[in-house]
Amino acid sequence: xxxxxxxxxxxxxxxIRDGATVMIGGFGEAGSPIELIHALVDRGVRxxxxxxxxxxxxxxxxxxxxxxxxxxxxxxxxxRSATSxxxxxxxxxxxxxxELVPQGTLxxxxxxxxxxxPAFYTPTxxxxxxxxxxxxxxxxxxxxxxxxxxxxxxxxxxxxxxxRYGNLVYSKTARNFGPIxxxxxxxxxxxxxxxxxxxxLDPEAIxxxxxxxxxxVEVRTPAQExxxxxxxxxxx
Amino acid sequence: MTQAPARPCAESAPHLGWSRDEMAQxxxxxxxxxxxxxxxxxxxELVAAxxxxxxxxxxxxxxxxxxxGPPPDDAHADPELINAGKKPITALxxxxxxxxxxxxxxxxxxxxxxxxxxxxxVSMRGDLANWMTNEKDAIPAVGGAMDLVAGVKTVIVxxxxxxxxxxxxxxxxxxxxxxGVGVVDRVYTNLAVIDVTANGFVVRAIxxxxxxxxxxxxxxxxLVDGRGERSILP
Numbered sequence: 001x002x003x004x005x006x007x008x009x010x011x012x013x014x015x016i017r018d019g020a021t022v023m024i025g026g027f028g029e030a031g032s033p034i035e036l037i038h039a040l041v042d043r044g045v046r047x048x049x050x051x052x053x054x055x056x057x058x059x060x061x062x063x064x065x066x067x068x069x070x071x072x073x074x075x076x077x078x079x080r081s082a083t084s085x086x087x088x089x090x091x092x093x094x095x096x097x098x099e100l101v102p103q104g105t106l107x108x109x110x111x112x113x114x115x116x117x118p119a120f121y122t123p124t125x126x127x128x129x130x131x132x133x134x135x136x137x138x139x140x141x142x143x144x145x146x147x148x149x150x151x152x153x154x155x156x157x158x159x160x161x162x163x164r165y166g167n168l169v170y171s172k173t174a175r176n177f178g179p180i181x182x183x184x185x186x187x188x189x190x191x192x193x194x195x196x197x198x199x200x201l202d203p204e205a206i207x208x209x210x211x212x213x214x215x216x217v218e219v220r221t222p223a224q225e226x227x228x229x230x231x232x233x234x235x236x
Numbered sequence: 237m238t239q240a241p242a243r244p245c246a247e248s249a250p251h252l253g254w255s256r257d258e259m260a261q262x263x264x265x266x267x268x269x270x271x272x273x274x275x276x277x278x279x280x281e282l283v284a285a286x287x288x289x290x291x292x293x294x295x296x297x298x299x300x301x302x303x304x305g306p307p308p309d310d311a312h313a314d315p316e317l318i319n320a321g322k323k324p325i326t327a328l329x330x331x332x333x334x335x336x337x338x339x340x341x342x343x344x345x346x347x348x349x350x351x352x353x354x355x356x357x358v359s360m361r362g363d364l365a366n367w368m369t370n371e372k373d374a375i376p377a378v379g380g381a382m383d384l385v386a387g388v389k390t391v392i393v394x395x396x397x398x399x400x401x402x403x404x405x406x407x408x409x410x411x412x413x414x415x416g417v418g419v420v421d422r423v424y425t426n427l428a429v430i431d432v433t434a435n436g437f438v439v440r441a442i443x444x445x446x447x448x449x450x451x452x453x454x455x456x457x458x459l460v461d462g463r464g465e466r467s468i469l470p
Binding site: 027028029030031053077078079080087088091092098100101102103104105106107108110111122123124125126127128129130170171172173174175176177178179180207224225226 | 297298299300301314315316317318322327333334335336337339340343344373375376377378379380381382383386387413414415416417
């Protein structure tokens with residue numbers, strides 16, 4: 001019987017090792033799988049490459065993972081936050097590498113990686129610093145820059161509901177990178193607010209089909225990152 | 237869909253020419269009824285509150301929603317329903333959520349009609365610089381701006397005419413790193429509405445109390461006087 005349910009966040013991330021490449025969902029706090037990230041902080045693994053739109057807020061979630069020196073490189077579109085100095089400090093000290101990618105190019109690189117497309121051409125960033133050193137090609141008289149697909153060992157995402165097959169539905173704008181990161185990783189781990197019986201999710205409305213998801217962890221009442229940040233919380 | 241009520245302006249410093257709400261209103265009135273529009277962070281956010289009665293614009297936020305509605309009161313703010321500036325929003329009846337690859341397919345694939353963005357500099361050839369300065373030690377961050385200018389049909393800049401220290405933002409050639417090359421179609425500032433054409437900057441309208449000479453003094457590139465009718469966007 002297929003059953004992708006895992007009892008705890010700790011168990012779900014137990015085989016993430018030093019040097020792994022990990023996609024982490026979320027746009028700001030919306031969709032950020034904070035309990036899974038904290039389980040990864042607890043594991044103490046190091047040398048991670050993290051692919052994520054942002055670099056975290058305050059001293060919790062992704063910012064905590066970076067603050068504890070566990071991340072050696074981020075692939076990211078917007079590594080600035082009004083509430084966190086964690087990434088900027090490590091970056092200025094040369095303790096973390098940054099690959100800056102336009103947001104839509106980041107999304108398409110992840111989608112391509114998950115769809116078996118090794119590279120593609122995009123009009124985004126042509127003629128800018130972010131296209132320097134990259135192959136360009138002209139189609140129909142317009143220039144495009146080549147970008148590579150991205151794959152990862154693991155993805156950590158947050159969804160709203162799941163069933164034992166790993167089918168996922170999301171909540172509002174918390175969907176953001178979740179569906180494509182599940183596609184682009186060898187092991188996609190979803191924390192969800194509720195696990196329901198197979199058949200309860202309308203097959204017409206499933207956003208991520210279970211084939212893209214390997215593990216599901218129920219976290220009924222996830223921490224709200226903005227409240228932790230407001231209260232000055234640090235993890236652990 | 238009905239649109240958001242005006243949010244109070246954060247700053248109310250003495251201001252030459254049009255106010256920020258007047259600037260946003262000019263933009264809102266120039267966008268064709270039925271357009272799909274992405275609004276950038278800052279002054280562009282004000283455009284949503286000034287859609288003319290009887291017009292319907294559908295607002296897109298690149299983190300995954302078409303049909304952005306007005307901000308909720310604090311009691312109804314939902315951390316999972318935010319805009320690209322990470323502020324709480326609402327979703328109007330008829331709205332749709334989608335993931336990031338679909339969101340940027342809308343942008344890059346030319347499905348959105350109008351993008352309204354802020355700027356650090358705009359050149360007379362339509363180059364835009366709005367993502368980083370040359371400051372040493374700055375943390376580079378780009379977000380979705382390069383995708384928007386590369387893919388949306390019409391790109392509008394809505395910004396103050398000069399920087400806080402009085403430097404022109406409209407220039408012959410950008411000195412900051414570019415967001416896109418030859419991408420800007422029109423600029424709305426507190427002083428003027430200016431099209432970017434093959435002949436450089438063409439002035440379409442000037443704010444009350446401002447002369448063409450005043451405008452020229454505050455602009456870092458030649459201006460062509462083309463006052464009169466301007467086209468509806470896109």
